Amino acid sequence: MYGSASTHDIPTQATTGLENEDPILLAEFEARIARGEKIEPTDWMPQLYRKQLTRMIEQHAHSEIIGSLPEGTWITRAPGFRRKMAQMAKVQDEVGHAQLLYSAAETLGKTREQMLSDLINGKSKYSNVFNYPTPTWADSNVISWLIDAGAIVNQMANAKGSYGPYCRALDRICAEEAFHLKYGHDAVVHMATGTPIQRKMMQEALNRWWPAIMTFFGPSDKMSTHTEILMRWKVKMATNDACRQQFLDMYVPKILEIGLTLPDANLRKNEDGVWEFSEPDWEDFKRVINGDGPCNAERIAVRRAAEENGAWVRRAMQQPKAQYVRPLA
């Protein structure tokens, strides 16, 4: 799941640096993408392409790791054996996705050690929705269904992007997501069509999560020079707004049909078929993503503890003669 649908820190004003690139190589690179061919790790690529893809794939990987925490916390308290097994399988998938994505990012030149360091040192971002807590089982179900659904919208688009290793990883990830989405839907429907207490619990969880879900795809795109170039290079495959509209189109009806309501009085589809909604609180979004959310400290602390607790195992298995070679594809 969890391709944080928008990449945080896309530079908006800074120069693209394209004037420093070799014009002939750049033309060949763009021609390759224009005729639908993928870029492979040893190909020449502009600095901006490498930098932006590294940041995007790395953030995606971090989001998988951190995103598994709010659901992982419910494994021990899942209602019943069947749900527990499924929740475990899902969390295991998410962590597996992180492994695939770290490797894809690594082919661009940033080592896995550096990416993991940047996560636990707070230098790298991950999807902001995971800075919020899952106080009940129903909250975990909302993540399983709707956050995954949002991520799938984004990942299906990105799987058609131009970078070979990322496409290979996403093909595998998307195949596994099919289970997550169905599992999440099943869990939400079970609660929403259950007893009055279950219904109430699910409705309250949805109310808590809806504002975060509306920020999941990131702020409205300003068509900056960067956005335009990144879309031409097939790094960014759809605008944030397009992804959000697609998500609302697919999932609002499914939410309403099981008798749940959405906590936004302005949410409606206008005559042009475009969804209107209350603008999310982007100031709050900024505050949380920069560290001041309800769970930022806990997420990083838990990740750090896992790193520290595993250090002796890694030390014991070190091979003194090992040499670093970048993965090939």
Place this chain on the structure above:
Amino acid sequence: MLFSLDPRISRLELPESAPAPPDKAALDQFPTYEVFHQRKENTAYVYVGPVHAPEADVAFLFGKEQFSRRFPCTGMWVVPTEAIRVTEYGDDQQSVYDRLPLLPADVLAATDAAVTEAYDIFHLKKRGKAHTHVGQVQATSPEAALQAAKAAFGDQRPVVNVWVIRSTDLLRSDEADRDMWTTTPDKKYREAIAYKVQDRIDRFKQEG
């Protein structure tokens, strides 16, 4: 102490804030191995991705967990990344064999005289897809193996990229252990098809 809604996390007694740990040392995450799997009996092995591991046996375990956990698999190979000889990448629709420099005659002649070894050859047919095993050749060096591969498989087109691996560098799953691949059918709960929710939605709507 960090308070969490999850009592297991509170019990870790983690500090509210702590100084950033030092950056990880190089190779803290181990070197990489590349993994190939066979999805069905009697089909070609296909590249699935890298894993980080301290040695080949562990790489095999990680590869099995990562790449055979959710999909049918009947065999797996792993190889250290550094043991793969990679050609340049061509365009889609081309063959990189066409651009292969010819080895000097004396090198090729030496090929016949010296003791040969087996090399496994993998082709990438299209950018963004995965390298697929096409067969083995006998040669005295990776360079000579590439020439032999051109002779044996050069008529296959397109070939965007070729990987040459000395066969003894590949760790392969053993035929005798094939029952290790038969665990997946028990775990229906992690398949999308196990969740049939429409009945419940319809019933809910009828009861309105």
